[in-house]
Amino acid sequence: MLAENAWEMILRGIKGKIEIQTVPTVNRLPKWFAVLLIQDGNAISIEKALHNKPSCSISVERSLTFRDFEKVFPYFLQRKRGDSVSKLVTSRSYHQSYIYALISHFVSFDKE
Numbered sequence: 001m002l003a004e005n006a007w008e009m010i011l012r013g014i015k016g017k018i019e020i021q022t023v024p025t026v027n028r029l030p031k032w033f034a035v036l037l038i039q040d041g042n043a044i045s046i047e048k049a050l051h052n053k054p055s056c057s058i059s060v061e062r063s064l065t066f067r068d069f070e071k072v073f074p075y076f077l078q079r080k081r082g083d084s085v086s087k088l089v090t091s092r093s094y095h096q097s098y099i100y101a102l103i104s105h106f107v108s109f110d111k112e
Helices: 003-013 066-080 086-090 096-106
Strands: 018-021 032-038 043-048 062-064
Touching (some): 018 096, 032 096, 062 096
Antiparallel strands (some): 032 043, 043 062
8 A cells, every 4th residue: 555545544534633542562551642634634733632541641732744654654564564663663753653543543454
């Protein structure tokens, strides 16, 4: 799957402000965060969850663009195969936990 297709699935899936959970691979409790489309639906706002606990400790709203997303998407695919990529992806983006959660929540890999 191409990063562009996955990004479009995510943008289509976000309806208003919603809260989703992170998807840790280690023995950690998932944390909640809120997402909302911004910039005419071309970017995603990420902020702490208000309705679900535990919430991610995000002090300032973050903006996620396709440019950020496309850097992390190949690492998600490697991670999905069981590869250890945390050190590599951390050097590319500090949004990886949120991107992984968005992909897991909105992207369907059924047709691969």
